[in-house]
Amino acid sequence: MTLNIGVIGCGMIGRDHTRRLQQVLAGAQVVALSDVNQANAEGVQKDFAPNARIYATGEELIAAPEVHAVLVTSWGATHEPYVLAAIAAGKPVFCEKPLATTAEGARRIVEAEVQFGKRLVQVGFMRRYDAGYLALKEAVDKHTGAPILVHAAHRNPAVPEAYTTPMAIHDTMIHEIDVFRWLLNDDYVSARVLYPRNAARSHTKLRDPQVVVLETAKGVLIDVEIFVNCHYGYDIQCEVVGEDGVASLPEPMTVDMRLGAKRQSTILTDWKDRFVASYDVELNDFIGAATAGGATGPSSWDGYAAAVTADACVAAQSTSGEAVAIALPVRPALYA
Amino acid sequence: MTLNIGVIGCGMIGRDHTRRLQQVLAGAQVVALSDVNQANAEGVQKDFAPNARIYATGEELIAAPEVHAVLVTSWGATHEPYVLAAIAAGKPVFCEKPLATTAEGARRIVEAEVQFGKRLVQVGFMRRYDAGYLALKEAVDKHTGAPILVHAAHRNPAVPEAYTTPMAIHDTMIHEIDVFRWLLNDDYVSARVLYPRNAARSHTKLRDPQVVVLETAKGVLIDVEIFVNCHYGYDIQCEVVGEDGVASLPEPMTVDMRLGAKRQSTILTDWKDRFVASYDVELNDFIGAATAGGATGPSSWDGYAAAVTADACVAAQSTSGEAVAIALPVRPALYA
Amino acid sequence: MTLNIGVIGCGMIGRDHTRRLQQVLAGAQVVALSDVNQANAEGVQKDFAPNARIYATGEELIAAPEVHAVLVTSWGATHEPYVLAAIAAGKPVFCEKPLATTAEGARRIVEAEVQFGKRLVQVGFMRRYDAGYLALKEAVDKHTGAPILVHAAHRNPAVPEAYTTPMAIHDTMIHEIDVFRWLLNDDYVSARVLYPRNAARSHTKLRDPQVVVLETAKGVLIDVEIFVNCHYGYDIQCEVVGEDGVASLPEPMTVDMRLGAKRQSTILTDWKDRFVASYDVELNDFIGAATAGGATGPSSWDGYAAAVTADACVAAQSTSGEAVAIALPVRPALYA
Amino acid sequence: MTLNIGVIGCGMIGRDHTRRLQQVLAGAQVVALSDVNQANAEGVQKDFAPNARIYATGEELIAAPEVHAVLVTSWGATHEPYVLAAIAAGKPVFCEKPLATTAEGARRIVEAEVQFGKRLVQVGFMRRYDAGYLALKEAVDKHTGAPILVHAAHRNPAVPEAYTTPMAIHDTMIHEIDVFRWLLNDDYVSARVLYPRNAARSHTKLRDPQVVVLETAKGVLIDVEIFVNCHYGYDIQCEVVGEDGVASLPEPMTVDMRLGAKRQSTILTDWKDRFVASYDVELNDFIGAATAGGATGPSSWDGYAAAVTADACVAAQSTSGEAVAIALPVRPALYA
Numbered sequence A, B, C, D: 001m002t003l004n005i006g007v008i009g010c011g012m013i014g015r016d017h018t019r020r021l022q023q024v025l026a027g028a029q030v031v032a033l034s035d036v037n038q039a040n041a042e043g044v045q046k047d048f049a050p051n052a053r054i055y056a057t058g059e060e061l062i063a064a065p066e067v068h069a070v071l072v073t074s075w076g077a078t079h080e081p082y083v084l085a086a087i088a089a090g091k092p093v094f095c096e097k098p099l100a101t102t103a104e105g106a107r108r109i110v111e112a113e114v115q116f117g118k119r120l121v122q123v124g125f126m127r128r129y130d131a132g133y134l135a136l137k138e139a140v141d142k143h144t145g146a147p148i149l150v151h152a153a154h155r156n157p158a159v160p161e162a163y164t165t166p167m168a169i170h171d172t173m174i175h176e177i178d179v180f181r182w183l184l185n186d187d188y189v190s191a192r193v194l195y196p197r198n199a200a201r202s203h204t205k206l207r208d209p210q211v212v213v214l215e216t217a218k219g220v221l222i223d224v225e226i227f228v229n230c231h232y233g234y235d236i237q238c239e240v241v242g243e244d245g246v247a248s249l250p251e252p253m254t255v256d257m258r259l260g261a262k263r264q265s266t267i268l269t270d271w272k273d274r275f276v277a278s279y280d281v282e283l284n285d286f287i288g289a290a291t292a293g294g295a296t297g298p299s300s301w302d303g304y305a306a307a308v309t310a311d312a313c314v315a316a317q318s319t320s321g322e323a324v325a326i327a328l329p330v331r332p333a334l335y336a
Helices: A012-024 A038-048 A058-063 A076-089 A103-116 A131-142 A167-184 A276-291 A300-317 B012-024 B038-048 B058-063 B076-088 B103-116 B131-142 B167-184 B276-291 B300-317 C012-024 C038-048 C058-063 C076-088 C103-116 C131-142 C167-184 C276-291 C300-317 D012-024 D038-048 D058-063 D076-089 D103-116 D131-142 D167-184 D276-291 D300-317
Strands: A003-008 A028-034 A053-055 A069-072 A093-095 A121-123 A147-155 A188-194 A210-216 A221-227 A235-242 A245-248 A256-259 A262-266 B003-008 B028-034 B053-055 B069-072 B093-095 B121-123 B147-155 B188-194 B210-216 B221-227 B235-242 B245-248 B256-259 B262-266 C003-008 C028-034 C053-055 C069-072 C093-095 C121-123 C147-155 C188-194 C210-216 C221-227 C235-242 C245-248 C256-259 C262-266 D003-008 D028-034 D053-055 D069-072 D093-095 D121-123 D147-155 D188-194 D210-216 D221-227 D235-242 D245-248 D256-259 D262-266
Touching: A003 A012, A003 A058, A003 A276, A012 A028, A012 A038, A012 A276, A028 A038, A028 A058, A028 A276, A038 A053, A053 A058, A058 A069, A058 A076, A069 A076, A076 A093, A076 A103, A076 A121, A093 A276, A103 A300, A121 A276, A121 A300, A131 A167, A131 A235, A131 A245, A147 A167, A147 C147, A147 C221, A167 A210, A167 A221, A167 A300, A188 A300, A210 A300, A221 C147, B003 B012, B003 B058, B003 B276, B012 B028, B012 B038, B012 B276, B028 B038, B028 B058, B028 B276, B038 B053, B053 B058, B058 B069, B058 B076, B069 B076, B076 B093, B076 B103, B076 B121, B093 B276, B103 B300, B121 B276, B121 B300, B131 B167, B131 B235, B131 B245, B147 B167, B147 D147, B147 D221, B167 B210, B167 B221, B167 B235, B167 B300, B188 B300, B210 B300, B221 D147, C003 C012, C003 C058, C003 C276, C012 C028, C012 C038, C012 C276, C028 C038, C028 C058, C028 C276, C038 C053, C053 C058, C058 C069, C058 C076, C069 C076, C076 C093, C076 C103, C076 C121, C093 C276, C103 C300, C121 C276, C121 C300, C131 C167, C131 C235, C131 C245, C147 C167, C167 C210, C167 C221, C167 C300, C188 C300, C210 C300, D003 D012, D003 D058, D003 D276, D012 D028, D012 D038, D012 D276, D028 D038, D028 D058, D028 D276, D038 D053, D053 D058, D058 D069, D058 D076, D069 D076, D076 D093, D076 D103, D076 D121, D093 D276, D103 D300, D121 D276, D121 D300, D131 D167, D131 D235, D131 D245, D147 D167, D167 D210, D167 D221, D167 D300, D188 D300, D210 D300
Parallel strands: A003 A028, A003 A069, A028 A053, A069 A093, A093 A121, A147 A221, B003 B028, B003 B069, B028 B053, B069 B093, B093 B121, B147 B221, C003 C028, C003 C069, C028 C053, C069 C093, C093 C121, C147 C221, D003 D028, D003 D069, D028 D053, D069 D093, D093 D121, D147 D221
Antiparallel strands: A147 A235, A188 A210, A210 A221, A235 A245, A245 B256, A256 A262, A256 B245, A262 D262, B147 B235, B188 B210, B210 B221, B235 B245, B256 B262, B262 C262, C147 C235, C188 C210, C210 C221, C235 C245, C245 D256, C256 C262, C256 D245, D147 D235, D188 D210, D210 D221, D235 D245, D256 D262
């Protein structure tokens, strides 16, 4: 049985997911495309999905009877209405991050899904599908004892001038926010932001680097260095300190070379290469669950929790290192 | 367009490839199955390919009009006739190693394919598709300068008593034989085998470990430790020494842990886990080329060259460290 | 010319330094010993320095004309008076940490030395002499660009019940406090302490682990994990993030082993083994400078700065993560 | 008690050992110097040993009553007569490699020492004192099980045109020859040399690289890559494969850096830096044993065994990969 998928938003990521569904993964086909700029949809149709039908609007695509499941890869501000429409139509929907541009928006999706009574939404937090994080989680669950501390870094070579201080949370650290909740099976209770001096390569509207400190309900203290103009590469580090020992996120596979009086290996510079394999795995997971009529993986609730946490981090950015409380309502049974 | 594949041989590897084609990879479906023991075919049909038809013989399956391409995953001795039948039928065929049980058999396949005038055969030398070897090849091609030496090891925790000295070549080192021809873009001219004392865990009919030394047409000297009772794990090592530097095969991804006064990471023990990702990639390559009516990747000629080299290594096992010459006929233009 | 040294305090460290001066290093001999418990002095005399004379008090030893230079390795509370006496006598003095048990005491030593007009005191901060930290400093000075962040950890397998929360600063983190001032060539302006939940192996009077955050005058933000019941080993980590890249403190030399499905190497468990080679180097430095009539290396001022910083860290331990200011008087020209 | 040492040969190594004895190590002083070119002796006297007396000949220095022990650091061809003279005088003697320029010469020293009835000679095979090899030996003795294979490499960035094929054995591999006898506690029974094509940077009188294969009495097979124009650095590799696992020689301590899209660390380029710390340790060992009137560490017998083995390797260089037998006479009880 083949899952018929409609893709809303045919920019870079929508195009790449369509290629993935058509050329890489078993079990699904893209039967419908839509984009606010129809030329984008036509381009994707031509290159990857000649049999797909193009719809004028996302709403029409969602309503189309041949569409079994929906991918929302459009502009962030449109995610909420499309996801709500898919839930209303009872169709599984994979939504790229952010689930909504506000915590309230994400909350509305949670409520709609709870009312529907069944999980339909998967959020595109792909790190949970990365082989490295999965191996780290296994090491933490089996070997290090209960976690006490997490030391992490999210480094990116450079950002443009338009990238501002809050974007370090909403666009960059959002991945750590989600993946550590999953890794630790825990929730956040407070956030704090500390600043060193600004890096010379930073910009006028950007404090860079920053150290975000999160505290969890179980008492784990997490420090995350966010450094988006680190210059040398795209580098993701994570070390978990537990009762019995320490485990670290694996480095990407590299060839060790000995050249010119240096032992050396390559560091990635483009974020798109770092977790590229996990996109295949997350969509494969979506195909499996959607074919069975539901959803699995990162949920609406996870998207909502990430949004609430991000808001607290941004609030903390404007204090002098003070802790900002993070409180979530009771978790609905659907997400137990 | 979906490629219709028939699978001959429904044992462990045929079953796994069918799963891969049905559940993991895009672009193909298994429409026909055959096994000398029909219950095996029925089991695979039930678990992974309910719509596939079961044929009494591999020959009938090859002849079936709905079958576009063939996978030969049956018992080694049957590979040659099935591959020859597929060539005769003009159908692309993926054949697990060995291509044939003798060099002469592999030669007959080369001749049949040359006569047909177009590549149809891909041999299942999956290491060429491993991300680690691909990265190593890139490092050698771009950074180390022309290769001069290769140091390698193929270690396996244990083998049963039935495993004899020549099997160390035909079943184990055969992978190094193929992958180094590809890595170096070179051919072998001689083989030599040197023995240390036998390992305590070896058996009466097995010299273990052995060091096989190959020399190439370009003058590269390759030493390969084959140690199939090394006890500690399944471990594949390869270091290339070139004019300007050295590059090493990456280790499999692991979590670095600090526990009980030890810094440690896991070493695999089951060979099936070591190159598991490359099976997906090699079959994806087959699907692409077969859909276009041909074949790519490791060729009949590569299978033949591996068989000739393996025979020389086995001959060298019975000498006192003397070099045994390896000579191939002129390479047909089809494989240039 | 041989430097005649008198050693005050013949416990574990005094005994070890005497062995070092008598049996390992060139250029010095121990001619005088003293200990509050004379049997200790006699034991050291018998084992390592048969020609040394035993003095009833440290003051007498300092005054003895054959003593050119003094090692103070007695109980911490006695350091200040002995160092002051050595300065009064115009004799070079090596003092183990702490220079004094209070910042005020260290200040009095600074003032006495400034009044004397010449450096006579070297404090036993041995990490500055460790080959790993020296290599890290060179990497930071030459390659990483100006430092922005430091991530560090000081982990110890276990401490007894008598070890309390402030001791994590005075006895453990004191080494980081000194070595980072030297590594960064900078001074601290504030300290902050953050706590995760207590580790299960911690004690009633000990918050463990803790994360101490220091801010420097140049704007570097330093986070130091202090975990004295980490169980798995004695492990010192330090990573410096600069404008252009990152450099890490080398791990101690270890043999990489592959055994029992694990790649592994040994982690030290006894702190005395971690910087053992640097004791030779620091005393060699002392011999050289003292032979020339003065002192080099970690100064009284460094000891005073460490004491002031430690007091601020301890004050910060009793707040809820608030920053405590660190202010030093103007640095005397003697320590420029 | 201070050991009075006379140094014969005041070139680079004699000068450095004099500095070591005068400025670094406890327990010895240089009281006599000699050099075929007296200006060399005067230079060393002036820089490091102002109280040393200069002798016109090595023989006179050996005979001088104030000289307790002798260092022979003169031109290789003079080692044998000086060592024989020291033995005749009953004085402990440290002799830099080679002990003699021929196996017969080394044999004469062995016989003289046996006749004297007590060990007096230490040969300057410093690798036995290197912390890395010591740690490797401990790992092999305790963890890997009995050795079966050794894979090694001795790489040097470049050699001048005057360096010929046999020098790869006598000047370069001589260190591996000695250190593996010690590491394995074994003797060699055969040698074989295999050549790849010549490296582009090699010279007309030099086959480079070469792979030397040694077989031991206990059946261990050792392969050593000797590559003296490897260009990228001075790099010493050694991996021991035992019944239960594998252990590797530690890399020199380095700072791991992340810079310019590369993870990197420095590789040494000057052989003098690689084992620099072991010179201190070997001389410290000599001082201890010589003060007690004897010698320890690498013996005359070890020097003789190395010379016999080196001759066999050079003989093997002229064959087509054939094994050349290595036979030693019965080991005298003095060297048990």
